[in-house]
Amino acid sequence: MTSSAAPVEKDFSIAVMGRTLEHLGVQMYKRRDAALAELVANAWDAGATEVVITLPDPRTYNREQDEIIVRDDGAGMTDESLQSDYLVIGRNRRAAGQAEIGGRKPMGRKGIGKLAGFGLAQRMKVDTWRDGSNTTVTLDVDLLKTPAGDVRTLTLPGSVRTIPNADDHGTCITLSNLKHASALDPELLRHNLARRFSRSVRGRMLILVNGVAINDAPVNLSHREPEQGEIEEELPDGNRITWWAGFSDKTLSTEMQGFVVIVRGKTAQAPPFFFGVESRASGQHGTKYLTGVIEADFLDDGADDDSDHISTDRQEVDWSDESVSALRQWGETVVRRLLREHSSRKGDQAKKRVQDNPNLAKRLDALDRKSKEQARRFIGALGASNTDPERLEALADTILRAYEYRQFHDYIEQLDLVIEDPEKFEQTIDLLRGWRVLESRAVLEVVKGRLDIVDKFHSMIVDDAPETAPRVGRDNMHDLIADFPWLINPEWQVLAEEKRITSQLREWGFADADPDDRTRYDFLALRGEGRLVVIEIKRSGHSVSIDDLHQIDRYAEKLRQAETGEVSMAVITGSGYTLSGTARKGWQDRDDIELLTWAEIHARAKSFYEHYRAVLEGDVDDSGFGRKASEIARTRNVLTSGAYRGPTERSVGLGNQDRDYLADER
Structure with a gap:
């Protein structure tokens, strides 16, 4: 203009x-x-x-x-x-x-x-x-x-x-x-x-x-119907539509899932839409991978209000209207067929992948006929649930072990019960996979023990347990964390406790450490990829001040002298932080420190381990039971005598941890 x-x-x-x-x-x-x-x-x-x-x-x-x-x-x-x-x-x-x-x-x-x-x-x-x-x-x-x-x-x-x-x-x-x-x-x-x-x-x-x-979201379709273009189809009521559908090899975003119904070139039914059969159709888990387009101009052919079957905001068709029943019934039939065929294709692919693995194929063939047929059905169910191909063989190995080891035979019945629920089915097999390194089901006491420790941790927070204790029989946060480092963060590995900064620097070969510096950290942890975390803990009733934060900041700065990589900080307290709004925001905006409370730590630990309760009932997954058997004795001792270690036990060192980052790096 x-x-x-x-x-x-x-x-x-x-x-x-x-x-x-x-x-x-x-x-x-x-x-x-x-x-x-x-x-x-x-x-x-x-x-x-x-x-x-x-x-x-x-x-x-x-x-x-x-x-x-x-x-x-x-x-x-x-x-x-x-x-x-x-x-x-x-x-x-x-x-x-x-x-x-x-x-x-x-x-x-x-x-x-x-x-x-x-x-x-x-x-x-x-x-x-x-x-x-x-x-x-x-x-x-x-x-x-x-x-x-x-x-x-x-x-x-x-x-x-x-x-x-x-x-x-x-x-x-x-x-x-x-x-x-x-x-x-x-x-x-x-x-x-x-x-x-x-x-x-x-x-x-x-x-x-x-x-x-504007452009279509990139989607790699493993199957499309038809292979190219669209299918033109006449419905039983004489109306005509065009459509196509396909299955992605990866989970689709919500906007891409299901059908979109287009009328006169524009959306009339927004995705995700599956004609209401997604919760009842065989292979319903395939809905996360199904996408398609239906063009049905007849839904908006008229000019009067009575012929209007589309919501005002163009988000939904009035599927209860009798005039669209032919399209609704056609859609229900097509979606059921597409999901059923997708499930069958994925199951066949999984069976072929296992059969192409010489080790798995040999073990499968060694089973009796009934067990072999049942195992193949389970493997097919894994494929039908869109299990990642890289995980498929590991889970198939677990299924075969369930037949090969007598102690797992009673879990075959459990697999049969959950086979129709793809997520629970895969979780259950993952559970069995985690158990294969355990000699006895008695090791599940470790699981219950960890849950009990999380509960005890909560009671110590409520009772305002001190940071340290001078005598036997007194619960204290420091010794609880030292015995069970995974309470701080299940993904971190605690390396050391109560060590002078100068001693730590000398261990790292930093010869210029100040011998008169007597400051010491509470804990030093590894959070993966060579990133260290210096941790300072305060009793439940202590409210952290700006001086406390400056102190841990100095610790981190000194440790950074050794050039060992990134050193971040974590402060844990029970009564919050006595900081002004500006100061609090300034510290929170820093990416090298976490300002935590015991309540947050407890919530994180509980969230990470709460699913173990279901492990005891046999209906959720867990692949992290390694290195837990030795916890049983110490768990009982802490629960009966309190979270206190004597000199002998302290000399043994830190308790078991879920993940050994140092071993991973080696």
Whole structure:
């Protein structure tokens, strides 16, 4: 649009029924991609060949200052048509006999898609040009609100000006005072809009987001029906549809799962959608991998309200309507078949993979006929549950061991019970896999012991147990952590306790350590990949001050002198942190320290080990039982005599840990 003469002010009017804008704009279009899709659909109906969406930069996003702009090269509007057509809420353009532009079937019908902008912003500026004039009007949702039950005609300030080129046409919607705290992700919006519009629409109208055309999310399909293109099919009621479906080799995002139903080039049923059979169909776990598109224009062929089978926000078809029953029944049948066939394919692939492994095949063939058939069924079930191929052979090995070792035979019945639940089935086999290194089921006492220690830890927090204790029989946090280092963090390995900083530096070969420095840390841990953590613990009743934080900061700085790699910090206390808001935020924003409480540590340990309760009942997975058998004796001692170690036990060193990072590195 070229420059023009000065604008002439002009008032426009809009009739608003009580709370209409709130219900039809603000509340209805809560999904930002759905709201923008409505504005793109309006551009299609206006005959646009290009729509440009401009989003704020996520790195500098400010919702009060930034704008979202949707600009198209469609027919545009004069001031008269803007008043008579655009500013009439609920105008049915089809019933009104509005002509199609460029031979396109209009997507809109209800006349409220224009309000979708209020799902993203408080203010919507409409700037449109046609026939040598440029018209502008601004709609502010706060100024358009009316009490429930009232019908008011409101005045909208606007302007009209002439433009030199009478052939210019188009519309630009500017959304400001944005509602959402986070910025839209441009790439994600491109994928979501591509999912909402048919390929034919995208072929006739270029849709750009920040200068890049919308594009399908990258999906690697292991199976597609048909291999290319779409299938055209006639339903029993005579209506015609086109469709395709495929299965990804990896779990799909929610937006990509299931079918999207497209009507007149635009979404009428948003994903994930499986015609309601996902919880009942054989192989229902395959829904996370199934994607597809159905185009069914007959769902929106009419012009009157009675022929409308699609929700106002274009998110759902009214599947209870008898006129869509043929499509619903067809969809239920097709989805069941697709999931069943996918399950069968994956199961056959799993059986072949095992059969192609000489060791597994030999062991499978050595089983008696009944056991062999049952084992093959279990292996097929693993494949049908989309088990990672790299894990499949390890889990198949576990299934074979269940037959080969008599102590596991009673678990065959358990596998039979859970085979129809893919997640529980795989978890159960993982459980058996973890048990293969244990000599006896009695080792499960370790599991119960760990849960009891977590419970004891909680009671010590409640009872305000001291950091250390001077005599036998007194619980104290330091000795509990020393006996059971996994309480701090199941992923960390504690290396040492109560060591002078200078001694630690000398061990690392740092000869310049200050001999007069007598400061010592509580614990030093390894968190993987050579990253060390110096840990300072405080009694449950101690509230950490800024001086405490400066102290551990000095510890870390001294340890960094040895150039051993990254050294971070962790402080654990029970009564919080006596820091000002600014100081607290400053420390929290640092990426080299964690400000923790005993309650948080307990919650993390409980979360990590709580599933062991179910291990005792035999229905969840666990692959981390290694190196636990020696815990039993010490567990009983702590639970009966308290968390206190004498000099002899202290000389033995730290208790068992779940993961040996040093061994991993070696």
